[in-house]
Amino acid sequence: xxxxxxxxxxxxxxxxxxxxxxxxxxxxxxxxxxxxxxxxxxxxxxxxxxxxxxxxxxxxxxxxxxxxxxxxxxxxxxxxxxxxxxxxxxxxxxxxxxxxxxxxxxxxxxxxxxxxxxxxxxxxxxxxxxxxxxxxxxxxxxxxxxxxxxxxxxxxxxxxxxxxxxxxxxxxxxxxxxxxxxxxxxxxxxxxxxxxxxxxxxxxxxxxxxxxxxxxxxxxxxxxxxxxxxxxxxxxxxxxxxxxxxxxxxxxxxxxxxxxxxxxxxxxxxxxxxxxxxxxxxxxxxxxxxxxxxxxxxxxxxxxxxxxxxxxxxxxxxxxxxxxxxxx
Numbered sequence: 001x002x003x004x005x006x007x008x009x010x011x012x013x014x015x016x017x018x019x020x021x022x023x024x025x026x027x028x029x030x031x032x033x034x035x036x037x038x039x040x041x042x043x044x045x046x047x048x049x050x051x052x053x054x055x056x057x058x059x060x061x062x063x064x065x066x067x068x069x070x071x072x073x074x075x076x077x078x079x080x081x082x083x084x085x086x087x088x089x090x091x092x093x094x095x096x097x098x099x100x101x102x103x104x105x106x107x108x109x110x111x112x113x114x115x116x117x118x119x120x121x122x123x124x125x126x127x128x129x130x131x132x133x134x135x136x137x138x139x140x141x142x143x144x145x146x147x148x149x150x151x152x153x154x155x156x157x158x159x160x161x162x163x164x165x166x167x168x169x170x171x172x173x174x175x176x177x178x179x180x181x182x183x184x185x186x187x188x189x190x191x192x193x194x195x196x197x198x199x200x201x202x203x204x205x206x207x208x209x210x211x212x213x214x215x216x217x218x219x220x221x222x223x224x225x226x227x228x229x230x231x232x233x234x235x236x237x238x239x240x241x242x243x244x245x246x247x248x249x250x251x252x253x254x255x256x257x258x259x260x261x262x263x264x265x266x267x268x269x270x271x272x273x274x275x276x277x278x279x280x281x282x283x284x285x286x287x288x289x290x291x292x293x294x295x296x297x298x299x300x301x302x303x304x305x306x307x308x309x310x311x312x313x314x315x316x317x318x319x320x321x322x323x324x325x326x327x328x
Contacts (some may be wrong), residue, residue: 001036004030007285019289019305022115025218028190028231030119032271035278035286035309037085046252048084048115050279054076055315064298080312082279083131085138088306089114098294107303108291110287114305120237127233127243127267128309138310141267141319144297150320152164152180159326160200161262170204181228181268185317186275192231192241196327197264198223201230255306274316280309
């Protein structure tokens with residue numbers, strides 16, 4: 001079991017250390033996720049599969065009369081598989097730039113941007129990943145939680161779309177949020193959504209006096225509701241579309257009004273080895289880089305950033321999703 005911080009401490013290469021540092025910055029999930037580094041390629045390197053048992057029910061206890069037996073009951077568990085996936089990106093730089101003395105600056109810029117894109121892709125896949133749609137991606141929380149006992153769909157839409165709506169509904173929303181969070185199997189490590197939702201939770205928490213801020217290891221502010229960090233999952237890689245979408249005003253035909261316009265979802269999860277955790281290859285850092293080599297022949301040199309990872313949800317009640325929150 002290893003975090004990116006621990007992986008960083010084991011490296012000797014200053015570049016690799018800096019790259020992992022960049023992956024951790026501005027990304028709550030990558031900074032806090034624990035990776036189970038046990039997956040070894042088998043079958044000639046063709047398979048990188050992690051198998052685990054996900055608890056789907058809770059244990060029970062009972063009283064018994066003297067000279068009688070307990071009624072046997074076992075927790076229900078299902079076997080799941082998660083395949084490690086490879087993601088990242090490459091960039092190319094002409095050797096002329098190196099000859100002009102701009103190689104280091106250009107390599108740094110391109111590397112930082114590729115790391116930013118990989119972070120965005122990871123966040124997007126943690127929520128929306130579906131190997132049935134994209135065989136190269138790992139499965140995310142949306143696929144795992146839809147239809148589960150921790151998918152909370154309120155009877156009525158919770159309207160937080162305006163300041164007046166927040167004033168009118170913040171107590172009801174926070175009560176509903178607390179009830180949702182208590183349905184999980186422990187206090188979650190984070191509450192996540194898009195930037196509009198996080199702003200609405202902040203507004204509600206301020207009105208209720210349950211809003212806090214702290215500093216992380218990078219000196220950045222971390223917002224919290226009742227000591228649970230609020231995480232903006234940001235935009236998808238290569239676009240301005242949020243990882244967690246807000247439903248559009250019109251349906252796909254572009255003319256029909258969408259009755260669910262402005263609604264979004266809230267995600268919460270407990271990061272732990274018996275909850276939600278990452279998986280990676282045994283004995284190898286999850287992140288690797290390859291720098292352009294300007295000492296060899298060839299006009300254009302290539303650099304690459306790559307991560308090999310996936311996620312596993314060990315217990316259904318370790319994560320949940322709350323629907324029908326109107327933010328615009």
